[in-house]
Amino acid sequence: MAHSPMKYVKGMPTEGPFAENWMNVQNFQAREDDVMINTYPKSGTTWACEIVDLIFNAGDSKKTDREAIYERVPFLELAMANMPPTTQILDNMKGRRLIKSHLPAELVPKSFWENNCKIIYVARNGKDVAVSYYHFHKTFSLFPDPGPWESFLERYMEGEVAYGSWSDHVKSWWKIRQQSHVLFLFYEDMLQDPKHAIQQVADFLKQDLSHEALNEIQRKTSFQAMKENPLTNYSTFPNSIMDQSVTPFMRKGICGDWKNNFTVAQSERFDEYYRREMSGTDLTFCFSE
Numbered sequence: 001m002a003h004s005p006m007k008y009v010k011g012m013p014t015e016g017p018f019a020e021n022w023m024n025v026q027n028f029q030a031r032e033d034d035v036m037i038n039t040y041p042k043s044g045t046t047w048a049c050e051i052v053d054l055i056f057n058a059g060d061s062k063k064t065d066r067e068a069i070y071e072r073v074p075f076l077e078l079a080m081a082n083m084p085p086t087t088q089i090l091d092n093m094k095g096r097r098l099i100k101s102h103l104p105a106e107l108v109p110k111s112f113w114e115n116n117c118k119i120i121y122v123a124r125n126g127k128d129v130a131v132s133y134y135h136f137h138k139t140f141s142l143f144p145d146p147g148p149w150e151s152f153l154e155r156y157m158e159g160e161v162a163y164g165s166w167s168d169h170v171k172s173w174w175k176i177r178q179q180s181h182v183l184f185l186f187y188e189d190m191l192q193d194p195k196h197a198i199q200q201v202a203d204f205l206k207q208d209l210s211h212e213a214l215n216e217i218q219r220k221t222s223f224q225a226m227k228e229n230p231l232t233n234y235s236t237f238p239n240s241i242m243d244q245s246v247t248p249f250m251r252k253g254i255c256g257d258w259k260n261n262f263t264v265a266q267s268e269r270f271d272e273y274y275r276r277e278m279s280g281t282d283l284t285f286c287f288s289e
């Protein structure tokens, strides 16, 4: 599998075709009823997307099991050679659009803010994100080869990976979490009490859910159910772009897997970086169950 080198958009490292398509992203016309699901990569995007789609379909999986998650919730800034960019696909989409994005708040196209579009942001602790991102890099040909874990971790802490710095990203959204059209969630809270998280999302989207619908959404969006579902586990995605023989997309889905990957010295270095980056904010993460 050939990996691709990175380019930069407004100081943020990104994939080459994404950078070339940037004007279309920046000028993208959001509509009032669009809903964006935004995360730093590997923070539970797919999980949140499936929850939102099920909520809008009152937990009826006959309606959500129609297409793969990446078709039901198109990825705003995705652009690949010889394919129409997602911005074009979204322009032609009828009905309510659910839109996935990994852009930091300051790079989200202006029209989302002008239309007060609802945005659900999921943040995950930076150590588990680093591990998940490292494994994902090995499978995903649009990203550069991650090289050895120790050098990947250094680049991650320097913000020299796709979408830049994890800490800048989470802080950019934390700063605006009180805007009424933004819902800020933590992956670790979703793991601990999925039903509560689903209800929070439904309330935010002003969707009533019956008791049965809530239970059904919880069942359908458990890690195991999503791992087994070909419409959520990316098994239908082209193998030449995402090679899951290296590691599955639905890898572990837990809090604290970093302990199996970080050395004590790496953990201490990260803690130092974390303290430095989070000083001056009241944003805190849970790193263990």
Ligand code: A3P
Binding pocket: 039, 040, 041, 042, 043, 044, 045, 046, 047, 128, 131, 132, 133, 135, 221, 222, 223, 224, 226, 249, 250, 251, 252, 253, 254, 257
């Ligand atoms: P791991 O690699 O740690 O297992 P994203 O969708 O943003 O790319 O995030 C992928 C991460 O979310 C992976 O983490 C994946 O296993 C985890 N994930 C996906 N669905 C999940 C679910 N239903 N419950 C818990 N974790 C989930």
